[in-house]
Amino acid sequence: MQMLYFISLLIPLFTPTTALPSGPDPPVQARPPSGTVDHLNAYCQMSLYNDGHRSGESWSGWPLSYSIDDKDVFNYDAGLNNQCVNIFELNPRLTNAISSFVVTGWCECEFFGRLECQEPLFAAFNREDGSLWDRKSGYYNPDDTIESYRCWYTQREQDFDFCTVTWQGVDPWSFREVHQAKQVVWETGPRWQDVIERRDIGECRTLPDKDSEEWQAISSIVINGCTCNLYSEENCVGEGLGSFGNSGNVIVKDDFSPVFFEKGIKSYMCFFPVGIPTAVRTDFDIGGKPGMPPEVRMGWVRD
Structure with a gap:
């Protein structure tokens, strides 16, 4: 039933870009x-x-x-x-x-x-x-x-069960020196998924081990089923980097804005979804529970 609900909403519209x-x-x-x-x-x-x-x-x-x-x-x-x-x-x-x-x-x-x-x-x-x-x-x-x-x-809370935010990082060995400058090669890297339930809505969150080298660069973020504010500061403060996601599937890639990803994402906060989805959710497993979306590059999973 959940998939039918999201399929029924498939009418193109832009992804949210301003803070909730x-x-x-x-x-x-x-x-x-x-x-x-x-x-x-x-x-x-x-x-x-x-x-x-x-x-x-x-x-x-x-x-x-x-x-x-x-x-x-x-x-x-x-x-x-x-x-x-x-x-x-x-x-x-x-x-x-x-x-x-x-x-x-x-x-x-x-x-x-x-x-x-x-x-x-x-x-x-x-x-x-x-x-x-x-x-x-x-x-x-x-x-x-x-x-x-x-x-x-x-906010149609009754329609919300869970949403997921899946992060694709960069392998430590993908960093290399090019002309005495540190460059990143976008290869298979660590991935981590945050399952956000109703009690987690509006809570400031952060990546685990966010200061480790493999998370110094993020190649993509896949948001399924909610809208999230992203911040370059700790504790979800400051103007933020914008809002992304809806009741369907949204992929925020490294080529969205080089400056956006270079600032680094230190914290994020997710809400009940807003906006019109352009794609169905991709984070359900066979039993309808949270699953790793196929858009995330295969690599080792950070627990």
């Missing part, structure tokens, strides 16, 4: 604020279009409010939680004209075929649909029928 926000609630907003969104982080974000695949007349914004502060603050407005919003109040041209949408972040949104959230159609959580006209089932077709919606804060 956390902090106090914002002031109450009368209506959800509109603006340019990126669908890359934990803020509840929505985009509606009258054409397919993010095109045509549109509305984008934050159904549960947002932050205008320089700090990463998840602004959850209780006044907007579960509030019914009629589409014509966002953009009159979208009433009975929505053909595609994107909903991401720590929220779930339900869409309705009549005003004032009557006649439920469907709900969405970290999901994109670029062609509602293809969703016809019998007489039911949600294309050009949406008149209202409501969103509520959730």
Whole structure:
């Protein structure tokens, strides 16, 4: 069932690149604020279009409010939680004209075929649909029928069992002197997997023996089933190196950014997944328990 769940979410979108926000609630907003969104982080974000695949007349914004502060603050407005919003109040041209949408972040949104959230159609959580006209089932077709919606804060904890973060290091003998400079040859090296259960969510973590030579360089990180903030400082402090991962599979490679990997990753913190996955998880063994993903190069395993 878990694999079917992830397969059903296979719609391409970028991997998260900004830190997951956390902090106090914002002031109450009368209506959800509109603006340019990126669908890359934990803020509840929505985009509606009258054409397919993010095109045509549109509305984008934050159904549960947002932050205008320089700090990463998840602004959850209780006044907007579960509030019914009629589409014509966002953009009159979208009433009975929505053909595609994107909903991401720590929220779930339900869409309705009549005003004032009557006649439920469907709900969405970290999901994109670029062609509602293809969703016809019998007489039911949600294309050009949406008149209202409501969103509520959730991280869908009930869907989370575990996630894994798998690290691929570099063998000590892969370091060599080239023109009197220390270079790294990306060969088979140590690998280590961190299994993160529900009780571990939001906990600052680090690699074992992180100061040993074989972990001075990391060739890849494979994240399955969660979103993780990576830090170049101890104790998960500082601005961080960004957020990566979702409910599917994400591979962060050494060629993502040379500067990124040269800084070194000293700590990390993982959360319930956000964003839309582009690939199914690869860390399940035959029994559905954590397994080493095949993307990690075969080598010796660090216990």
